[in-house]
Structures are given as structure tokens and as C-alpha cells.
Amino acid sequence: VKGDVHDIGKNIVGVVLACNNYEIIDLGVMVPAAKILQTARELNVDIIGLSGLITPSLDEMAHMAAEMEREG
Secondary structure: OOOOOOOHHHHHHHHHHHHOOOOOOOOOOOOOHHHHHHHHHHHOOOOOOOOOOOOHHHHHHHHHHHHHHHHO
């Protein structure tokens, strides 16, 4: 999420899911909510996963959840 450069957990979960035949779309680190939502809409994804290490990431994740609710 925006504001967090943490990627170890994201990468580990991505590898585990990929090994279990899930298609992973990794947008990287420091990705704003608008970009995540745009990509999710364009690719018609089933699940959005977020990862963060630092406390301010929680605010951005809450913002993401609110935006997802707003968009339905």
C-alpha cells in the first residue's frame, strides 16, 4: 500500500499462492489505492490482498477498504 516499502511478506504469500495454482498480480510496493482499484476493475480480480509492516499502513488499508465499499 501507499507509504510502505515492505515486501517480504507480500512476496512469501505470493509464492505460496502461486505454487497452489493461483494467478498473482503483484503491483509492487508504495501503490496508491486508486491504482489498486483500477487494476482490480480492469482485470476483474476475485481477491485483493494488501500487505504492510509499519503502523501508518493501517490507515491506508482502512482507506482502501472504504474505497472498495464505496465502489461496491
